Amino acid sequence: MKRLLPFLSLLTASCGSCEQVQLTPDERAWFPAHPKGSTISFRSNRGHANTMTLLEQREWFSNTDCNQLESGSYQPIHVQYGLESATLYDPKRPYFSIVADKIRPDVPARLQLSMAGLDYPLPAGQKIGPTDVLVPEPCHLSSGKTYPGAFVFRDGQNAKNYGSGRMKSFHWDKQAGLIRYELADGEVFERVGE
Secondary structure (H helix, E strand, O other): OOOHHHHHHHHHHOOOOOEEOOOOHHHHOOOOOOOOOOEEEEEEOOOOEEEEEEOOOEEEEOOOOOOHHHHOOEEOEEEEEEEEEOOOOOOOOOEEEEEEEEOOOOOOOEEEEEEOOEEEOOOOOOOOOOOOOOEEOOEEOOOOOEEOOOEEEEEOOOEEEOOOOOEEEEEEEOOOEEEEEEEOOOOEEEEEOO
């Protein structure tokens, strides 16, 4: 019985309630509030058009069984937001998406952006410059609209192309989402109709 008591106390210590982790308002701002099925229009510097349809934003928690012994006392949050492009830029990586994973309240969420194969951040251990760095860069569209709080993600700077190589860069604004993207051949698509 004396041998069984330490085991039972360890087992009971692994049971109990877990704390659900939430995104901070600044972290949640990366996910624009648009209903599923909404469309966003883009026009290129060469006169081409593209439309993107918003997919359903998904949000879920892991460690829902609150297995404190194996997974800890938190229920990490995962949020995913996606766009489906009418123009297929990469058949193996067709979507434009952003994901946030937050495992603890005191640790910032890990952002992952993938735009038809152009991904941020780089996998651990890969270096091509200032990796895992958010690069703020105001974005001025030819329509005159300005996004002073936008971020840029460029192949070879703070992103890497794992797809067909067609995507060169993109600008993301926390309030508007995807506002501009550039292809490797120099064609630039800007958001229109706002």
